[in-house]
Amino acid sequence: MTAFYHVCFAVPDLEAAMRDLRGAAGVEWSEPKRDRLAEWDYRIVFTRGGPPFIELIEGPAGSPWDASDGPRFDHLGYWSDSVEAGSRRLADQGMAEDFSGCPYGRPFAYHRVDSIGARVELVDAARQPGFLANWHPGGDAMPAISEKGGR
Template identity: 55%
Template sequence: MNSFYHLCFVVQDIELATEDLTRTLGVTWSPVRAGTLGDWDYSIVFSVEGPPFFEVIQGPVGSPWDATEGSRFDHIGYWSNDVMADKQRLADRGAQIEFDSCPYGRSFTYHRLDSIGARIELVDLAVQPGFRDTWAQDVAAMPPLDLDELNRLPGEVEPPGHGGGHRFRSGPPGQDPMTSA
């Protein structure tokens, strides 16, 4: 499985959300920063601990981080060697592009997976040094998503009647797949 580098929550109140995560899970935070994308001003923060990091964003109505219907888990973030190619590959695999920042001069995309009620974010690997300088100075370089690596693993089988897409790991009868490697 490819390594993701963050989990993001879109929230109505960034201070309350980070305080709750600190109180309940002991998460520590970098300073909250202001950002702008197009006409949208937003607040963003990453956990000190990671990867994977927690990301919390508070954005305005109509933005990709609109939380008027309530705070939520929003996305899983991956680095990408080639956002242009990988965004099409994810779309071809059923993760449709919901937001593309490229027209705004940035290089990340959000892809909707309705089955999990969340998105996948691809972020250009070229901006990772800036991310590390800003949010994670002591963190080593993080690997990008490798869509070519998503091949069948030893012991995986394709269920009968499936033309692909769903893969299952086989195991001894009676073995609990949730607790067994």
């Protein structure tokens, strides 16, 4: 069972990235949203019609999504039935935690995968209904990584 549901790019200009990917790949976008995590205000958008989705995120300097050095591939996103257990599993495999939203009330964690120069994001599968309501209304539920018995 697969739990992959998105690929993310951190970008310094959300509108330019949306325009360019629309032209290059023909993707359609949902409405961008503003949010805040800790001291960071950021903007985020997902493609329509997924999964898999393309996520673009524009965050300020010093944030987990800082793209002040230019746009970059940031992470692959996966649903997980246990972010805590998944984070332990990834850390045990040498993929250090890079950032966790858990202390801020957001059940997700980023882990470095140095061999690809990016991160893997584990997101609590309990957030999936809210994600679908915001970004993919009417979309079917997606599977999650089962930390209780593999994938």
